[in-house]
Amino acid sequence: xxxxxxxxxxxxxxxxxxxxxxxxxxxxxxxxxxxxxxxxxxxxxxxxxxxxxxxxxxxxxxxxxxxxxxxxxxxxxxxxxxxxxxxxxxxxxxxxxxxxxxxxxxxxxxxxxxxxxxxxxxxxxxxxxxxxxxxxxxxxxxxxxxxxxxxxxxxxxxxxxxxxxxxxxxxxxxxxxxxxxxxxxxxxxxxxxxxxxxxxxxxxxxxxxxxxxxxxxxxxxxxxxxxxxxxxxxxxxxxxxxxxxxxxxxxxxxxxxxxxxxxxxxxxxxxxxxxxxxxxxxxxxxxxxxxxxxxxxxxxxxxxxxxxxxxxxxxxxxxxxxxxxxxxxxxxxxxxxxxxxxxxxxxxxxxxxxxxxxxxxxxxxxxxxxxxxxxxxxxxxxxxxxxxxxxxxxxxxxxxxxxxxxxxxxxxxxxxxxxxxxxxxxxxxxxxxxxxxxxxxxxxxxxxxxxxxxxxxxxxxxxxxxxxxxxxxxxxxxxxx
Ligand code: ADP
Numbered sequence: 001x002x003x004x005x006x007x008x009x010x011x012x013x014x015x016x017x018x019x020x021x022x023x024x025x026x027x028x029x030x031x032x033x034x035x036x037x038x039x040x041x042x043x044x045x046x047x048x049x050x051x052x053x054x055x056x057x058x059x060x061x062x063x064x065x066x067x068x069x070x071x072x073x074x075x076x077x078x079x080x081x082x083x084x085x086x087x088x089x090x091x092x093x094x095x096x097x098x099x100x101x102x103x104x105x106x107x108x109x110x111x112x113x114x115x116x117x118x119x120x121x122x123x124x125x126x127x128x129x130x131x132x133x134x135x136x137x138x139x140x141x142x143x144x145x146x147x148x149x150x151x152x153x154x155x156x157x158x159x160x161x162x163x164x165x166x167x168x169x170x171x172x173x174x175x176x177x178x179x180x181x182x183x184x185x186x187x188x189x190x191x192x193x194x195x196x197x198x199x200x201x202x203x204x205x206x207x208x209x210x211x212x213x214x215x216x217x218x219x220x221x222x223x224x225x226x227x228x229x230x231x232x233x234x235x236x237x238x239x240x241x242x243x244x245x246x247x248x249x250x251x252x253x254x255x256x257x258x259x260x261x262x263x264x265x266x267x268x269x270x271x272x273x274x275x276x277x278x279x280x281x282x283x284x285x286x287x288x289x290x291x292x293x294x295x296x297x298x299x300x301x302x303x304x305x306x307x308x309x310x311x312x313x314x315x316x317x318x319x320x321x322x323x324x325x326x327x328x329x330x331x332x333x334x335x336x337x338x339x340x341x342x343x344x345x346x347x348x349x350x351x352x353x354x355x356x357x358x359x360x361x362x363x364x365x366x367x368x369x370x371x372x373x374x375x376x377x378x379x380x381x382x383x384x385x386x387x388x389x390x391x392x393x394x395x396x397x398x399x400x401x402x403x404x405x406x407x408x409x410x411x412x413x414x415x416x417x418x419x420x421x422x423x424x425x426x427x428x429x430x431x432x433x434x435x436x437x438x439x440x441x442x443x444x445x446x447x448x449x450x451x452x453x454x455x456x457x458x459x460x461x462x463x464x465x466x467x468x469x470x471x472x473x474x475x476x477x478x479x480x481x
Contacts, residue, residue, distance in 0.1 A: 001133040003030060003469055005039040006121045008099065008114065008141035012079060013047050013087075016099060018386065019139055019169045022219070022252055028081040029253075029462035035469070036083070038130065040121045042094040042113070043074060043087035052076050054087060058127040062119055064112055065184040069093070071116070073124045086128075088120040111177035114205070115185035118144040126158055134469045136165045140175030143209025144185065150212045150480040151191065163472045165465075166213035168206070170383055171227050171234045175205030195481055199235070210239045211481050214246070214472055217465075219384035220405035221249030232381050250465060251408055252384040253458035259369075259390045266366035271395075273452040279370065279395055286371030289364075290330050290355035297326040298438045300431065301372030301396065303365045303387055306335030306343070306358075311378030311401060311422055316342035318424040323350050325435050330372060331356045332364050370394050374417075374434050378427045382406050392416065392451035397437075397444075399430045413437075415451040 009015045011024030027037045041047075054076035061068050074087040088094070093113045101107045118137075122145065125132050137145045146164040153159035181203055182192055191197045197208045210216060218224045226232040228241045240247060257263070261279070262272045268285035271278030283299060292299075304310045315331075316339060322329070331343055331354070340358050347356040357364060369375065375391035377400045384405030388398035392409075398416035400406035410416035417437070419430035438444050 001469060001473055002036040002038065002131050003134050003136055004121070004125070004130065004132045005037070005136045005138065006118065006142040006145055007039065007041055007138040008117070010039050010041045010078070010085065013041065013050070013052065013085070014044050014099060018219075018252065018384065021255070022167075022169065023138060024078065025253060025255060025458045026462050026465060027078050027083045029458045030466060031081060031083055032459070033462060033466045035466060037081070038084040038086065038132075039078060040086040040088065040124065042117050043089040044099055045095045045097065047087065048089075048095065054085075057086065058124065060123050060127055062116055062123065063186065064116055069116060071120045071123070073120070073128070086121075086124055088117050088124070090116060090120070110175070111181035111203070111205075112184045114141040114175065115144050115181070115187075118142055119148060119186065121145060122148055122153065122159055125162075132162055133473050134163050134165060136167065136465075136469075137209060137213070138167050139169050140173060140206040140209070143175065143205045144187075145209075146212035146214070147187070147191070147197070147208040151188065152186070154480065163475070163477065164213045165215050165217060165468060165472060166209040168216065168218040168227070168383075171206070171218075171232070171236065174199075174207070174234065174236070176202045177205070179203055204236075207236060207239055210236060210243060214475065214477060215468060216240075216243055216247045217250050217468070218247070219250065219252045220408045221251070222407040223381075223383045223404040224249030226381070226404060248468065249408070250461055250468075251405060252386065253461045254386055254389045254393075254456045256393070256457045259393055261370060261394045264366055264370065266363045267370040268367070271370075273395065273449055276395065276448070282367070282371035283373070284371075286330060286367055287328070289367060290357075291351075292328050292330070292355050293352055295326070295328055297328060298373035298435060299328045299330060299371065300399070300434075301368035301375045301391075302329065302331040302333065302377075303368050303375070304333045304377070306333040306339040308336075309380055309382075311380050311427070312339045312343070314378050314422065314424055314427050315376070316346065318427050319346045319350070319354065321424070321428050322431055323353055325431060327353070327431065327435060329354045329376075330368050332359070332361060332368055334359050369396055372396050373438065374399050376427075376431065377401065377406060378422065378430070379403055379406060380422045385409070388416065389454070389456040392454050393456065395448040395452045397434065397447055397451060399434045401426065401430075409454075409456075414447060415454060416447075
């Protein structure tokens with residue numbers, strides 16, 4: 001089969017978060033399983049300026065409302081794989097400073113930008129005669145692809161036989177736009193109703209993907225269930241619930257070359273599960289780095305965006321109680337001002353136990369992941385989460401709230417510690433449980449060994465995606481709603 005990934009981000013070309021890593025990360029393992037993979041994304045200015053070896057492949061016009069836009073498709077390769085990468089060049093829409101918007105917010109024409117991207121991906125298949133079997137569309141930016149396929153192209157000899165898989169990486173971002181963009185996006189007004197694209201008087205791109213895709217996945221099995229509930233469904237729980245039997249959760253993988261304690265060049269000493277001496281050296285180095293005194297108590301790490309989703313407000317409020325446990329806390333993050341201030345104030349008040357760095361610092365993230373004994377993630381929701389997986393590979397036991405991908409990747413008492421409530425009591429309870437286990441070195445050591453043996457490679461996720469593509473290729477097309 002030929003699988004075409006359509007995504008607004010593909011690492012290493014361009015990424016703002018996990019989405020780019022996923023698409024860049026799974027191409028090679030899927031190809032290893034015997035299928036052909038290609039990917040398509042917009043040609044942003046930063047991609048053009050990076051001078052990747054790409055060459056023009058075809059050109060066509062697309063009408064966006066009253067404007068005719070010239071589109072050029074470029075072709076290159078996803079580095080380290082033999083998979084083709086295609087880029088949609090449309091200067092007015094994509095040759096800009098940023099991918100989604102500037103300091104004043106999202107670009108006001110994002111509906112036009114990403115509807116054109118989705119249409120161009122389909123047009124490229126036709127123009128280049130690509131024998132695509134499945135289009136794997138990611139997040140709201142590519143969510144209209146299943147819509148166009150099942151409406152405009154339903155009877156098309158080439159496009160009409162393609163099946164679609166749509167993956168939600170973050171349901172909180174849906175691509176909701178004023179209804180007048182229906183015209184610019186070349187969508188028929190008959191689709192503007194509550195069963196298809198309309199959402200409280202606006203167009204909702206993600207809703208379109210959820211309604212029209214043949215199958216839907218998200219990035220963990222637990223999140224796949226949670227988004228069908230009112231609490232985490234972001235208003236689309238009804239649509240997702242209706243598609244329930246077509247919704248699957250496939251846990252993300254991580255880059256096990258970059259995150260490998262036996263090879264990591266960013267940490268004080270390398271180590272393996274068989275020889276953990278280096279980990280002790282990393283802990284000592286971490287204390288020095290954060291100017292914390294030596295202590296017989298464990299070191300907890302936190303590496304995160306500082307936002308309410310991640311439960312950092314709970315951490316700030318719980319700090320007084322956590323100090324009583326004598327544990328130390330090394331915290332790296334950036335985000336909301338009030339959370340930054342709260343953490344910095346805690347570090348000033350308890351300098352022997354709390355140390356904070358505000359900012360984004362990859363090296364320090366590796367140092368904390370390697371040097372801490374436990375990693376704290378009190379998230380309110382977490383579609384997948386990566387840091388808990390990195391931590392386990394470094395023998396740093398995660399202490400996590402039972403939600404989304406955290407619930408699916410941490411086994412309480414075996415490869416980490418899981419608490420239920422997103423509350424101060426829940427968080428403090430989780431930390432106390434970890435400290436209790438820490439006091440029994442044999443039991444702790446056994447948990448470290450179990451955690452370090454976990455397989456978080458992309459190969460595991462790729463197998464699950466391929467099983468789904470294979471079923472999809474054999475299945476009858478999902479009838480248009
Ligand atoms: P999300 O995508 O919601 O931020 P994830 O856990 O999926 O959460 O991924 C976050 C990634 O970004 C992790 O690799 C984490 O280590 C990294 N990260 C987050 N904040 C920082 C920071 N301040 N400095 C360095 N790395 C960070």
